[in-house]
Amino acid sequence: MKAKPFLALTAVTKSFVPGFPVLQDVSLGFRKGEVHAILGENGAGKSTLLNILFGMHQADAGGILLAGREVVHHSPADAIANRIGMVHQHFKLVRSFTVAENLRLAAPPAIRPSLRRHADIARLAKGFGLDIDPRAVVASLPLSMQQRVEILKALINQAELILFDEPTTILNPAEIEAFYAVLRQIAAEGRAVVVVTHHLNEVIAHAQHASVIRRGQLISSGPVAGRAREDFVREMVGHEVDLSAPLPNSGLGRGAAELSLRDVTLAPTPSSSGLKHMSLDVHAGEVVGIAGVEGNGQRELFDIVAGLRRPDAGSVQARRQHADGRPVAGLVPEDRHQEGLVLDLPVSVNLLLNKIGEAPYARGGRLMHGKITAQAERMRADSDVRARSVHVTPRILSGGNQQKIVLARALNEDAAIVVVYQPTRGLDVAASEEVLRRLRAAANAGKAVLFISSNLDEIMRISDRIVIFYAGQAVGEVGRDASRAAVGALMTGGAHA
Amino acid sequence: MPFDAITVSLLLAAAVRLGAPILLAALGELVSERAGVLNIGLEGLMLFGAFGAVLGLQHSNDPVIGLLCGAGSGLAAAIMLGVAEAVLRADQIVTGIGFNILAVGATSLLRQVALNGSYNAPDLRAISMLRIPGLDHLPIVGRAFFMQSPVLYAAVVVAVLLWLMLRFTRLGLIIRAVGEGAEAADAAGISVTLVRFGAMAFTGLCAGVAGSYLTLVASGGVFVDDAIGGRGYLAVAVVIFSRWNPLWILLASVLFGFADALQYQGQEIGLDISPSLLLMSPFVLALVAWVLMGQGNAGPSEIGQPFVRGRK
Numbered sequence: 001m002k003a004k005p006f007l008a009l010t011a012v013t014k015s016f017v018p019g020f021p022v023l024q025d026v027s028l029g030f031r032k033g034e035v036h037a038i039l040g041e042n043g044a045g046k047s048t049l050l051n052i053l054f055g056m057h058q059a060d061a062g063g064i065l066l067a068g069r070e071v072v073h074h075s076p077a078d079a080i081a082n083r084i085g086m087v088h089q090h091f092k093l094v095r096s097f098t099v100a101e102n103l104r105l106a107a108p109p110a111i112r113p114s115l116r117r118h119a120d121i122a123r124l125a126k127g128f129g130l131d132i133d134p135r136a137v138v139a140s141l142p143l144s145m146q147q148r149v150e151i152l153k154a155l156i157n158q159a160e161l162i163l164f165d166e167p168t169t170i171l172n173p174a175e176i177e178a179f180y181a182v183l184r185q186i187a188a189e190g191r192a193v194v195v196v197t198h199h200l201n202e203v204i205a206h207a208q209h210a211s212v213i214r215r216g217q218l219i220s221s222g223p224v225a226g227r228a229r230e231d232f233v234r235e236m237v238g239h240e241v242d243l244s245a246p247l248p249n250s251g252l253g254r255g256a257a258e259l260s261l262r263d264v265t266l267a268p269t270p271s272s273s274g275l276k277h278m279s280l281d282v283h284a285g286e287v288v289g290i291a292g293v294e295g296n297g298q299r300e301l302f303d304i305v306a307g308l309r310r311p312d313a314g315s316v317q318a319r320r321q322h323a324d325g326r327p328v329a330g331l332v333p334e335d336r337h338q339e340g341l342v343l344d345l346p347v348s349v350n351l352l353l354n355k356i357g358e359a360p361y362a363r364g365g366r367l368m369h370g371k372i373t374a375q376a377e378r379m380r381a382d383s384d385v386r387a388r389s390v391h392v393t394p395r396i397l398s399g400g401n402q403q404k405i406v407l408a409r410a411l412n413e414d415a416a417i418v419v420v421y422q423p424t425r426g427l428d429v430a431a432s433e434e435v436l437r438r439l440r441a442a443a444n445a446g447k448a449v450l451f452i453s454s455n456l457d458e459i460m461r462i463s464d465r466i467v468i469f470y471a472g473q474a475v476g477e478v479g480r481d482a483s484r485a486a487v488g489a490l491m492t493g494g495a496h497a
Numbered sequence: 498m499p500f501d502a503i504t505v506s507l508l509l510a511a512a513v514r515l516g517a518p519i520l521l522a523a524l525g526e527l528v529s530e531r532a533g534v535l536n537i538g539l540e541g542l543m544l545f546g547a548f549g550a551v552l553g554l555q556h557s558n559d560p561v562i563g564l565l566c567g568a569g570s571g572l573a574a575a576i577m578l579g580v581a582e583a584v585l586r587a588d589q590i591v592t593g594i595g596f597n598i599l600a601v602g603a604t605s606l607l608r609q610v611a612l613n614g615s616y617n618a619p620d621l622r623a624i625s626m627l628r629i630p631g632l633d634h635l636p637i638v639g640r641a642f643f644m645q646s647p648v649l650y651a652a653v654v655v656a657v658l659l660w661l662m663l664r665f666t667r668l669g670l671i672i673r674a675v676g677e678g679a680e681a682a683d684a685a686g687i688s689v690t691l692v693r694f695g696a697m698a699f700t701g702l703c704a705g706v707a708g709s710y711l712t713l714v715a716s717g718g719v720f721v722d723d724a725i726g727g728r729g730y731l732a733v734a735v736v737i738f739s740r741w742n743p744l745w746i747l748l749a750s751v752l753f754g755f756a757d758a759l760q761y762q763g764q765e766i767g768l769d770i771s772p773s774l775l776l777m778s779p780f781v782l783a784l785v786a787w788v789l790m791g792q793g794n795a796g797p798s799e800i801g802q803p804f805v806r807g808r809k
Contacts, residue, residue: 097678
């Protein structure tokens with residue numbers, strides 16, 4: 001018989017809209033010393049579950065038992081007092097503060113004196129295997145480093161149960177390994193660790209216990225050992241899905257070059273290598289995958305093709321260009337909430353944001369709402385955006401549906417070029433598949449797709465060619481049939497495969 | 498043009514004297530803004546303070562009690578405003594402007610009901626003048642910096658303390674966090690509502706003293722309708738102009754005080770500029786400040802945004 005759970009949820013039910021429960025009668029226990037994974041699609045209720053545990057929401061029915069004693073978390077403060085820590089998916093960091101200031105803000109009184117000096121903070125962080133510069137301003141750090149700050153916050157809070165909401169979506173493979181090494185250490189020191197994720201490989205490799213939630217209901221909960229990957233997928237999605245097969249290309253070969261970058265150079269920054277004499281062509285009908293460890297020039301590549309930045313040197317040529325020389329391209333930026341959508345404008349406007357100022361959607365400075373709505377309805381139906389109507393705001397939609405809007409707009413652009421950056425970040429299995437399938441279909445129909453991602457599995461499945469970035473340069477190019485190991489070696493600066 | 502030492506000295510002294518209420522109000526506003534509240538109601542808070550000070554003075558004949566009543570009135574008014582903006586999360590700009598209009602009407606009505614129009618103020622020197630022996634006879638700066646109201650000296654001390662507080666203390670860290678990343682503060686178990694409410698209460702206290710200064714120190718204990726005359730808005734501009742730094746507020750307040758002083762003394766010193774243009778000068782400066790707000794990102798990033806937990 002195993003040890004009693006440190007924390008247990010008893011028959012928790014929660015609905016935000018009466019009659020539509022997000023969680024229904026969910027009972028779960030989390031033990032110390034264990035990494036407990038909660039698996040489920042987006043919208044399955046995983047995040048709501050964490051939010052209830054952490055006091056961001058309160059359950060309608062059911063409760064929380066902490067070491068056998070009933071507790072109520074009215075706010076995060078209550079949860080923190082009960083030694084629960086949380087690493088949020090959307091970081092709860094003060095972006096204009098330094099790392100040290102963020103840690104001091106979150107630290108309990110007993111810990112604060114030990115955080116007074118930067119050197120002490122650096123040493124403390126190193127002790128947890130998380131190297132970081134305490135003086136760095138959070139906004140200037142790449143996302144993977146920002147996440148370290150979040151993890152450190154929970155660790156210095158001496159939490160006995162740490163909740164992680166989709167912690168690895170923004171990490172590259174090496175960072176994911178390091179991340180789970182930290183988790184193992186945390187659990188081994190006698191803490192309970194809960195990871196909400198939909199990355200099955202990680203669960204199988206690193207978690208001891210897994211619970212699957214689908215549409216608000218607990219499907220299964222038990223040890224991971226001895227269970228097959230396909231089992232979990234079926235439980236999560238509700239039917240069989242093949243997640244490893246390459247997505248077929250059209251077999252017609254590629255067309256003319258739609259986008260050509262020649263000797264493009266951009267100055268490096270503390271968090272990125274910039275670009276150094278980078279040359280790249282993307283042809284109609286192909287998907288070019290950009291693989292690399294984050295911070296090796298991917299952001300710069302996206303910004304340049306998107307026209308957000310000008311290269312310091314070199315040329316960018318596209319078949320269709322704006323009057324000022326920027327390429328006309330459909331864009332799927334990295335951060336849906338900040339760059340991809342205007343969260344508080346209707347779905348219809350978001351779908352047509354790139355064309356809203358031109359006929360037939362605007363005439364003589366007047367928006368033609370009838371035309372906008374009609375076209376948006378068509379796009380919504382085509383893209384399967386699940387929203388009550390095109391008049392609701394994207395803020396209330398799930399991440400998958402938000403991304404479908406961004407993607408629909410990018411594919412609707414009057415250009416053959418489509419540039420995507422981390423297009424499946426934070427999306428679940430079904431939504432990710434949908435995004436990849438649509439992008440592949442667009443390429444097969446003649447678009448030139450530039451696919452920038454830190455998810456190597458995805459890149460290998462969708463791309464016709466894979467260009468590997470290292471230190472701001474394209475250090476290698478491989479075809480669809482290349483091995484993971486070869487790409488991995490190039491990503492970390494190894495010799496040409 | 499008679500630009501001799503005495504004229505300069507008098508002009509500088511007037512600038513500092515008229516800068517004091519702006520300094521006090523701006524320091525209060527600073528704390529609200531650093532906590533993420535754009536407290537437009539500053540003008541109204543000052544007006545309630547100004548009225549409360551004269552009411553207290555008339556009933557007690559004691560300027561110190563008048564000052565305390567003014568501070569209390571500002572605080573009480575700020576609590577009303579804080580309930581609306583910090584607790585009920587009303588739109589800060591709309592509520593603030595509405596509050597200012599309410600303040601003009603309410604104090605005008607209360608003046609007719611509660612104030613004695615023919616009241617003779619007692620000696621107000623207890624709060625209007627404190628000579629610093631030895632320094633007050635220095636040429637030029639003596640009159641400007643060492644023959645001023647004790648309230649002004651206190652304000653300078655408060656400015657320095659605020660600077661230290663914001664920079665080096667946990668309270669300062671919390672206030673800045675609430676203004677820069679309310680969600681992060683909330684996740685750290687800090688009550689954003691309480692911090693913002695407290696910041697607004699402090700603003701009310703400062704604005705109350707600033708209003709009291711205007712009636713008790715600068716106008717001899719007389720309250721007239723709309724006694725603040727836009728200085729609350731000037732103080733909001735000063736905060737922006739000073740890039741949310743209390744030490745710069747010290748300097749900027751004197752600058753705005755100087756612009757204010759020109760209205761009265763511009764002609765005396767022989768400036769050949771129309772008085773109505775001089776009257777405008779502080780507001781032109783303020784306009785520049787508001788325009789500067791649009792540039793750069795130095796301001797608290799959550800300013801003006803009500804905090805609602807769980808809003809993605």
